[in-house]
Amino acid sequence: MEILGLLTDGIMTSLMPINILLILVGVTLGLFIGAMPGLGSVNGVAILLPITFLVPPGSAIIFLAAIYYGAMYGGAISSITLGIPGASTAVATTFDGRPLAMKGRASLALVTAALASFIGGTVSNVLFTVFAPLLAKVALIFGPPEIFALMLLAFATFVGLGGDDIPKTILSICLGLVFAAVGFDEISGAPRLVFFDIPGFLHGINFLVLAIGVYGIGEMIWTIESTRGEITTTEAKMTVKGIVNDSKEGMKRGWKGTAIGSFLGFFVGILPAAGATPGSLMSYGVTKLVAKRPEEFGKGHPGGVAAPEAANNSASTGAMLPMLTLGIPGSPTTAILLGGMVIWGLTPGPRLFTDQPDFVWGLIGSFYISNLFAVIVNLAFIPLFIWMLRMPFTVLAPLIFVLSVVGGYAATQDMHDVWLMLFFGFGAFFLRKLDYPLAPAVLAIVLGPIAEPTLRQSLLLSSGDATIFFTRPIAGPITIIAIILILLPLFKAIRDRSRKASEA
Amino acid sequence: MRLAEIVTAGVLALLSIYLMWKSTELNVGYIAGEGPGGGAWPFWLSGIMLICTIMIAINWYRQSSPPSRSTEPLLDGYGKRTLVLVGGGLLGFVGLTGIISMYGAMAVFLLYYLRFLGRHTWTLTLILSTAIPIGFFFFFEALMRITLPKGMKFTEPFFNILYSIIY
Numbered sequence: 101m102e103i104l105g106l107l108t109d110g111i112m113t114s115l116m117p118i119n120i121l122l123i124l125v126g127v128t129l130g131l132f133i134g135a136m137p138g139l140g141s142v143n144g145v146a147i148l149l150p151i152t153f154l155v156p157p158g159s160a161i162i163f164l165a166a167i168y169y170g171a172m173y174g175g176a177i178s179s180i181t182l183g184i185p186g187a188s189t190a191v192a193t194t195f196d197g198r199p200l201a202m203k204g205r206a207s208l209a210l211v212t213a214a215l216a217s218f219i220g221g222t223v224s225n226v227l228f229t230v231f232a233p234l235l236a237k238v239a240l241i242f243g244p245p246e247i248f249a250l251m252l253l254a255f256a257t258f259v260g261l262g263g264d265d266i267p268k269t270i271l272s273i274c275l276g277l278v279f280a281a282v283g284f285d286e287i288s289g290a291p292r293l294v295f296f297d298i299p300g301f302l303h304g305i306n307f308l309v310l311a312i313g314v315y316g317i318g319e320m321i322w323t324i325e326s327t328r329g330e331i332t333t334t335e336a337k338m339t340v341k342g343i344v345n346d347s348k349e350g351m352k353r354g355w356k357g358t359a360i361g362s363f364l365g366f367f368v369g370i371l372p373a374a375g376a377t378p379g380s381l382m383s384y385g386v387t388k389l390v391a392k393r394p395e396e397f398g399k400g401h402p403g404g405v406a407a408p409e410a411a412n413n414s415a416s417t418g419a420m421l422p423m424l425t426l427g428i429p430g431s432p433t434t435a436i437l438l439g440g441m442v443i444w445g446l447t448p449g450p451r452l453f454t455d456q457p458d459f460v461w462g463l464i465g466s467f468y469i470s471n472l473f474a475v476i477v478n479l480a481f482i483p484l485f486i487w488m489l490r491m492p493f494t495v496l497a498p499l500i501f502v503l504s505v506v507g508g509y510a511a512t513q514d515m516h517d518v519w520l521m522l523f524f525g526f527g528a529f530f531l532r533k534l535d536y537p538l539a540p541a542v543l544a545i546v547l548g549p550i551a552e553p554t555l556r557q558s559l560l561l562s563s564g565d566a567t568i569f570f571t572r573p574i575a576g577p578i579t580i581i582a583i584i585l586i587l588l589p590l591f592k593a594i595r596d597r598s599r600k601a602s603e604a
Numbered sequence: 605m606r607l608a609e610i611v612t613a614g615v616l617a618l619l620s621i622y623l624m625w626k627s628t629e630l631n632v633g634y635i636a637g638e639g640p641g642g643g644a645w646p647f648w649l650s651g652i653m654l655i656c657t658i659m660i661a662i663n664w665y666r667q668s669s670p671p672s673r674s675t676e677p678l679l680d681g682y683g684k685r686t687l688v689l690v691g692g693g694l695l696g697f698v699g700l701t702g703i704i705s706m707y708g709a710m711a712v713f714l715l716y717y718l719r720f721l722g723r724h725t726w727t728l729t730l731i732l733s734t735a736i737p738i739g740f741f742f743f744f745e746a747l748m749r750i751t752l753p754k755g756m757k758f759t760e761p762f763f764n765i766l767y768s769i770i771y
Contacts (some may be wrong), residue, residue, distance in 0.1 A: 154749070181618055198716025242623040265669055267659035271616065274656070278623055281649075285642030292642055293626055319693065325679075336614060374692070482652045497734070501694060501717075502710050506740060509706065510750050526691060533678060534612055534671045560639035580751045 106457065107229055110465025113458065114162060117133040122155070122467060127193065127474040130170020131481060134190075135178050141171030141189075141416070142542075146311040147503050149440050150510040157444035158459045164437055165420070169221065169470040172376065173478045174415045176213035176405070180206055189376040189412040192384040196397060207342050212350030212402045213409040214478045216358045220410030221471035223362035224369070224417035229464060232421055232453075244557035245568050247427070247449070249578035251551040252569075254428050255544070256585035266589045268536045276541035277453025279305045279478040280548025300516025307439045307440050307545045308511040309521045311432070314538045315503030317525025322532045324497060343479065354406030357387040365411030369418025379415035380408035417467055424448055424460060427550060432539045435546040442549075481557040536547075605674035610664050623650035672694035689721055705755035705763070707737040738766075746770045 113119065135142035144167045152160035167534035175190030180197035193213060242250070255273050259266060282293040283304030294301045351358075361383040368379035387407035388397040397404045420437075422428040427449035429435035441448050445454060453460050508521040528538055562568035569579040624647055631641025632648075664672040681685060693716055700709035714733035718724045744750045745767075754763055 150750075162758055265660075265663070267656040267663065271653050271656035271660070278646045278649050278653070281646040287638070288642045290630055290642055292630055293623070293646055295626070319710055321687065324690060325683050328682060382766065448619045492722065492724070494724065495718065495728075497690075498714050498717035498722075499736070501697070502714065502736065502740075504751065505694070505697060506706065506710070506744070509752060510744070512751070515698075515701065515753065518701070522694060522698055525694075529687070530608075530612065530678070535669065555645070556639045559634070563636075564634045564639070 103229060105463045107465060109233065109293070109431045109458075110461030110463070111468060112465070113158070113462035114466035114469045118155070118458075119159055119162050119462070119466065120469070122159055123166045123470050123473055124477070126163045126166025127170035127173075127470055127477050128481070130167035130172075131174035131177075131474070131478060132170075133167065134171030134174025140362045141168045141175075142311070142316045142436060143500075144168075144171050145433050145436045145440075146315060147306055147507040149308060149436060150507055152440065153443070157441070157446055158462045160444060161437065161441065161459070161463050162470075164440060165463060165466055166470045166473075168416055168433055169413070169438070169467070169474045170477070172221075172416045173214060173217050173474050176217070176409050177210065177482070179211045180213065180405070189380055189416075190408070192408035193405055195384065195400050196399070197410075199398070199400035200405065205400065208346040208350060208402060209400075209405050210482050211343055211346040211479070212354050212405045214475055214482075215347060215350055216354060216406035216410040217413040218471060218475040219358050219363075220362040220365060220412070220414035220476070221417060223410075223466070224366045224414035225464075225467045225471060227366050228417050228421055228467065232425060232460075242449075243573065244554040244561065245572055245575040246578065248551060248554040248558055248580065249569055249575040250428050252582040252583070253578050254584035255545060256541070259586050259589070265535055269540055272537055272540040276310070276544025277548045277551065279310060279541075280307075280545045281552060286553060292502065298516070300520070303512070304516070305520065305545065306512050306517060307436065307542070309508060309517045310505050310524050310545050311436055311542050312508045312511075313521040313524025313527040314542060316500060316507070317522060318528025318532055318538070320497060320500055320504075321525070321529045324493070325529075327493070341356070348577065350388045350402045350406065354402040356390065357383070357403035357405075357407030358410045360387050360390070361407040361410030361412075362414045365414030366418040368411070369415030370421050376412040376419065377416035380412040380416070383407040383411035398555070402538055413471075420463075420467075424452055424463070429543065429546065432542050433563055435572065438547045546601060605671045605676050605678055606664070608678035609671040610661060613660040613664065616660075620650045620654035620657060624654070635679070651709065668736050690717075693717055693721070701753050701755065703755050705759050707751040708755060708759060710737045724765045741766055742770070759765055 114123065128574065129148070130141065130144055134141060145164050148167060149164065152163055155163070172189060176193045176197060179190040179193040180201050197209045260274070267407065278293070282295075282301055284290065284302070285292045291302060291462050361380070364383045364386060365376070365379040368382055369376060369556065384397075384404060384407045387403055388394050391397060391401075391403060418434075419429065419434045423434040423438050427438065427447070429438045438448055446452065504525075505518060506522070508518050509515065511517065531538060558568055559566070568575070570576045627643040627647035627650060630643030632643040633641055634644070635641050660669070663669045667673045677683075693713055696716070697709050697713035700712060703709075704712070711733045713727055714736060718729040719726065719734060740752075746750055754760075
């Protein structure tokens with residue numbers, strides 16, 4: 101009952117006129133951003149974060165969460181109509197969405213995606229409401245060793261669960277952490293890693309500079325170079341009667357995928373650093389696995405659209421849970437949201453629920469409202485988005501570059517950071533071409549300022565004895581799980597090698 | 605791509621060594637009563653980076669990563685042209701900011717991109733490259749109260765006209 105009361109207060113907070121306006125603008129912007137090839141929620145949140153500094157923190161996070169929600173809905177639009185995922189979270193949507201569009205059933209795919217997203221969002225909101233306070237209470241007993249162990253787990257999840265090249269993933273994490281250490285040493289106050297004595301480095305490297313450089317500049321140049329301007333579009337016709345019929349068909353054939361995506365997505369979303377992309381891919385895989393006719397998947401089955409779409413929405417809410425209760429972001433977007441909260445003077449983590457209940461419950465309330473607004477706005481705007489995606493990429497690309505440069509400057513109002521952002525952008529382009537995963541670096545630059553002090557405090561507590569991370573009841577198991585996850589690729593490699601040897 | 609893979613690993617190894625050396629400006633060991641020194645965290649992380657670059661080089665030698673097996677060039681003719689034209693345009697955009705203001709540089713960049721890279725009509729180019737910077741000006745200066753760089757003194761009369769609309 102207490103939860104219901106707090107939730108009602110939260111929903112009332114999010115129904116305040118300013119917040120309703122921000123939600124409406126946020127989900128609409130998010131839909132546009134998510135629908136743009138090359139742009140995802142992470143770009144939207146990174147680029148628009150600097151403009152939230154004029155509203156109170158509660159309203160600012162509601163706005164960014166609404167963008168996040170909208171982008172999750174919007175990602176499916178370009179996946180279905182263009183065959184290009186609007187965001188990495190919508191990659192799996194392409195598998196069946198595009199074939200449906202090619203068959204002239206783009207409307208069925210788009211409506212199924214919207215409804216599955218709504219159901220996924222609603223299920224995850226209920227799970228969030230029930231579990232968040234519980235996790236928050238557990239989180240209160242977390243000290244520096246436990247928090248550092250969690251940071252280690254966040255990085256380990258990226259290494260262990262990521263399918264990418266492991267040395268490159270670890271290098272990316274370490275690079276982000278070293279960049280986070282630039283500026284002043286917090287304990288001694290001495291300047292640290294001031295490269296070539298350039299004064300601009302004294303204020304450190306803002307995570308937005310790296311995030312916009314990687315996603316706004318590097319990814320965009322990569323998209324222009326790799327697509328070679330050959331982007332094809334499909335005609336999608338939308339009528340009211342058609343929407344009703346497609347809703348019925350989408351739900352009838354996609355209910356299993358929606359259910360799997362809603363629950364699996366949420367639990368994968370909670371995992372630190374996992375987020376919506378692996379959540380949506382896993383849900384697609386499981387739905388195909390349990391389907392009566394799995395051979396229909398990949399050829400245009402509504403279930404193949406419903407599963408990843410329900411999952412990426414559900415995971416986007418799930419990823420908020422560890423961010424708010426433990427201070428660990430579940431995805432690059434929540435990593436940027438976390439950075440924003442630090443800038444607004446809020447400390448995400450165990451004490452947030454007790455110190456800032458209005459903020460937290462206002463945000464949770466806004467999830468419900470954002471989800472509702474997002475599905476309405478999505479259905480209403482689908483024809484417009486299709487028209488927008490017909491906009492030549494040669495108009496879209498310069499607009500994104502302009503937003504990136506302006507956003508990079510607005511973050512710190514220092515031209516040094518704009519140059520640095522360009523440098524990161526060009527670097528990211530080359531590293532991207534060579535399969536270096538860059539999301540871990542973005543995650544690490546946000547987590548670095550939490551990881552380093554907690555490590556140093558822990559080692560100070562234990563007089564330099566590193567076993568403190570193994571002997572405490574909460575930190576111990578987390579550290580061991582993290583180490584197992586880090587070593588997982590090594591175990592896999594040994595197993596594969598012995599299997600090959602036995603086959604030979 | 606194969607050559608680029610090993611060259612990049614080499615550059616990153618050098619960067620790691622530089623970062624390790626730079627970290628030693630502060631204590632990289634354990635100080636009794638104070639905990640790890642200020643340089644310890646970046647020093648050891650850079651050390652891990654160096655180990656990773658060695659592993660990348662081993663994978664390159666064994667040809668076990670996709671780029672190390674690829675016979676394609678890192679950038680073909682189209683890629684080089686794209687990088688020079690788009691990247692050069694961006695460098696020009698940021699470089700011009702100190703001279704003709706961020707709004708002016710934005711207009712020049714949009715004009716360059718839309719007309720010369722996008723090959724759009726002069727009408728569309730001029731409409732977008734004028735309307736977008738003006739829209740940004742009112743959004744940032746009037747609504748957000750964030751001042752973007754105004755460039756050299758000669759731009760003042762233009763901005764005075766726009767400011768007279770706000771105030």
